Amino acid sequence: MKNSKLGMAAYWAVVIISLVIGGYGLYWRLTTGHILANYGQLITWGLWVAMYIYFIGLSAGAFLISALVFVFHVERFRPIARLALFTALISLLMALLFIWFDLGHMGRFYEVYSRPNFRSMMAWMVWLYTAYFVLLIFEFWFESRQDFVRCGQEKGGFNGFICRVLALGSKNTEPEGRERDERVVRVLGAIGLPLAIMFHGGVGALFGVVAARPAWHGGLFPLLFLVAALVSGGGLLMALYAWLAPNKGSEEYKSLLSDMGRLVLALVLLDVIFTFAEYSIALYGGVPGDVLPLIEIMSGPFWWVFWIGQIGLGMVVPIILLSWKRTSSSTFWVGIAGMSIVLAFVGVRLNIVIPPLSVPELQGLVNAVPSPRMTTQYIPSMMEWALGIGIVGLGLALFAIGYNLLPVKPRGDKEVMS
């Protein structure tokens, strides 16, 4: 108890510090626009775009895992299904905030709705994740409706009030009502499944279609994005469950976690194959536009993002922890494996966005005009970091608040049955 109180205090301390830092970032961004940003003319997308695809990947991944339960009836994972939906919702919000601040004219985002160009993958992506967002909210509501009603009736105070508001006047807590809700959730999940695949595959396609950037261009990208989403989303859920489950110590908890471990291990191995295919073929082909970004990734100043992050934390660590018997049966180590993946994918996303942009489209372009924005180097500026930290802090805060007020906690089997 004491430990968890300390943990909570530390969590909120981190959140508050992040939000304060984020406040500075927000102030700079809103008062000076993009002047303080370090992305430039060549590397025109930076930290924020990388974070955007990172969180959108987590969202799609968590959602796809929830679909295992809601659509494919893998009841095994039922205890974390709702948490997965909730995680998907929060990550999506964070992703959208990141990309919104990246726009040159934030006030014009509605134009993607009012005058979309459907020849653009970006327009598709925005429309698809809007649909996905709406669907997530409905699915989450139907899945939690009876719990909102119950908590509204049982609890007083603020929490009860929130529950009554979220129940939207619905009263029914009968088993038939639950059956109907489950049917709705199943249908929504079934619609959401292709939607999540399309929109996250679409994010991959957004990069894949750009023929001007050989390192992006190709058919593997949408698939690579989907695998990455599943791995990172799976890793996140695994870590969350390892730490947040109410029935720690029970057989059920251990066996669910080890099943998740196996699932994530399989996904990581799939990711190894995809990453190897992507890198080896590009390196073999030897086309400079393909190879230079990879060399930059593997031996440039940020080599460690690849070797320590992407390969070490993202592949070696989870593969060892999840396949070695001693660690794969320890819930602590399984949780660490999940966290390790979640961390590593920040690096994966940075390496997808930035190095491929660092190769000038025409040789000698960067020296043609003296401009600090015309450079092959990019390190995010203070403003970019600060705002980014703030958005992450906001996400953590929303997660904790929702986690405490809404019925999203992972459950033990018995509660699910009742």
Next chain:
Amino acid sequence: MAFIPAVSQMENANVRMMEDLERAVQKPPEERRWGMVIDLTKCVACDACTVSCKAENKTPPGVNYTLVIKEEVGEYPNVRATFLPRPCMQCENPPCVEVCPVGATWKDVEGIVVIDYDVCIGCRYCITACPYGARTFDFGDWYTKGNTPMLAPYETAPTFEYGEERVREDEVSPIGNVRKCNFCIQRLHEGLLPACINDCIGRARYFGDLNDPESLVSELLRERYSFKLKEELGTSPKVFYLS
């Protein structure tokens, strides 16, 4: 070398191109197809084009519609310098247009790829999609802010890009937009050549209507060997290089 005199003996290329232009603007717009021809053997890398473009369009630091790539080939003492002026290619199949999520950029009837500053959301997707690095983002930088007592008048004077009078101000378009060369569309419609054509001291740049067989650019393309950049991408540039 036999062909070069055909060009240099011409009366006055500028006069000839002005006449070409006059003929072209009398045609319905959809019958014109503006193109540029750049003679690499005559470019001296003086950057007069870069500067005249800056003067015409009042582009801020970091925003360049045209520039000259200068490279050294070989090793001392066997070296030579190569110069490649690079405006927007005004591609016939512009990949930058395809990717714009809001249709803020398109190829207009005269074949020029234009941007609507009041629509562009500044996502910069088009920058990543242009194979020639021809698009730049207006970050809101100024040449003379902070380091001088006041903004120099050349930064606050209005521009007439796309025929619209605009004064550049913080947080107002075109700040926050992507910007690019538009063949000085505002000048063309007044019967003037693009600024870089007028000011090229080496007479390396030519401009005119590619649909007009009588125009100087058409004649040059008939008589000289020409190539386009990255033709293999299928973009079909309307900027041709003579070498």
